[in-house]
Amino acid sequence: MSRRLILTTFTLFGSVLMNHRAAADITLTSPDGRWQAVIEDEGGAVGQCNGLRDIDQVAAYEPFLANTKHYVRIGTSLSWATAVTSPMEDNFSKLSFAYSGNTFTAVLRSNTQQGVIAVVHGEMVDGAAGGLRVSLSFHDTDPSAIVLGQYNVKPFVYANMNVDGQMTNNVGSWVAPDRFTQSANNTGTGNIRWFRGRDVVGHQSEFHSFMQDALENGLQELDNTSVGGPSDINASLSFAASGLGPGNVHTIAYAIGNQNISIPSGFGLPPNAGAVSINSTDGRWSSLIRTGLGTPGLGSAGEIDNVMDFIEPAPTALFASHAAYWFSAQNTLGLWSSPLRDWFQRVTFHYPTDTTSLVSTVLNHQTWPGLICIIDAKMISGNAGGLVVCIKFADTLNRGLNVQPMVYADLDCQNNISNTGDFMADHFHQKSADDPSSPVRWFRAPSFASHFSNFPSVVQATLNSGITELPNTVMTGPANIAAAFAFHPWPLAPNEPYVNGFAIGNSGITIPSSFVFPSAWFTCPSDIAPAPAGDGLVNVSDLLGVIADWGTCSKGLPCDGDIEPTFIGNGQVNVEDLLNVIGSWGDCYPE
DSSP: OOOOOOOSSOOTTHHHHHTTOOOOOEEEEOTTSOEEEEEOOSGGGTTOEEEEEETTSOGGGOEEEEEEEEEEEEEETTTGGGOOEEEHHHHEEEEEEEEOSSEEEEEEEESSSTTEEEEEEEEEEOSTTOEEEEEEEEEESSOOSSGGGSEEEEEEEEEEEOGGGOSSOEEEEEETTTEEEEEESSSOOOOOEEEEESSEEEEEEEETTHHHHHHHTTOOSOOSBOOOOSBOEEEEEEEOOEEOOTTOEEEEEEEEEETTOOOOTTTTSOOSSSEEEEEOTTSSEEEEEEOSOSTTOGGGTTOEEEEEETTSOTTTTEEEEEEEEEEEEESSSOOOOEEGGGTEEEEEEEOOSSOOSEEEEEEEESSSTTEEEEEEEEEEOSTTOEEEEEEEEEETTOOOOEEEEEEEEEEOGGGOSOEEEEEETTEEEEEETTOTTSOOEEEEOSSOSEEEEEOHHHHHHHHHTTOSSOOOOOOOSSBOOEEEEEOOOEEOOTTOOEEEEEEEEETTOOOOTTSBOSOOSSSOTTOOOSTTTOOSEESHHHHHHHHHTOEEOOTTSOOTTOOSSTTTOOSEESHHHHHHHHHTOEESSOO
């Protein structure tokens, strides 16, 4: 049995994602509302900042950063002497982008060094010493066994600060060991803005475009000089080179904001705890997310413990004790399921330092190195709140692998293992068997192939048995009930992620469109008609939809026909998009 979910009222990720169009930049705001950043969310430039504001200033003086840009020098030990610096936006492509109000995490893959990925994480900082912090982590998912063939990376960050909105009236200096300071000499505000790095090894500033030109032309290292102005000052920081041998992750960090903005020593690095708590903005919902530290190991990063609804008194606030993942991967049609934690190892784990709104982790398969899993999790506020999780798989080596994820959840409503429940359309629902008036909780998936509920030990044994199609049977209780969804087996297309996920929370829980954006939950990108969710079929309606959108998409307006590159688009509706529809003709999920 194969189930196709037509997303109508259950608009997980919303119509923006269902339309598969390229998105505009997103805006992050610090929790206190003072600091605001515009973040690039397209292509290899994803994670760069296109504007930073201090909302406490009068409107004319709010802007103080025009843009940032990320550069990297990559080469093997044998080629390092001739390796040159180049913009990441020219040599990397986006695989994933998730954000939540005041934080984001993006995953990119190298277009030239196969298997190399970069993870960009940013968060807004509150208060008088606020602004934007960003970390960049580099990892080779399939490093060479020969040391001389392993890649080295050296990151650079460029920033064009225009303090108080002034482009040509800035003065500044380098303050050892880690920062540029700038102010405007003609506004009288007294604002001093910082661009600082953690463990900086080189710095340089130039007037106008000369700094960016030098980086674009392959500059291998900065010369530790600076200009004072007044003029248009552009600055760069460089960081140490590091080898990307087996298991190595090279992480750097920088910050742009008011004077005294800090970069904690652990920012951008996995926490030193076995689990971290994420909370909804209204304080009602909370959950623990495993970091992979300690038992059962790094492959458990992203698993869920103790989902809580604090509208209930302790200890009955707990309503889900655990959620975990199973997974199959083959380069043939054969698939065999086993716990994800047994086959994957954590690469990065990002958890905001000042807020607790979003967790993102990247894992790498040990048998199929280069096959990565990206898990993003956050809490949703309100009466239809709870936990939402997005799971993505991508093959950085483009081997034509087939994948099939499964997800398991043990709901213990009101912290009681005796529950009653059932299955309806797209979700399991459960409540405490001892209290007829207790809240109903949902375990929900947007698109899946089969489902199953039973005792926790039975469900886990079924998943561990290698089965890839669940029996579509339900245990109604009263009993200790656990449940699982098996998602559709899917061939990984080159440079495209397979995307799915789930939600655990109150009845009616959905995933907002702002959670993972832009991406695609529904892995049938050519199914664009009828808008916004399609109908699970690629046919004449979708062909006519592409023809109706033919040409250049208007910036910021819907452009459903922009399908290629898949899930991202390129702002043009042309023959490539038409061929995608023809090549996908038929049922998105055939029996």
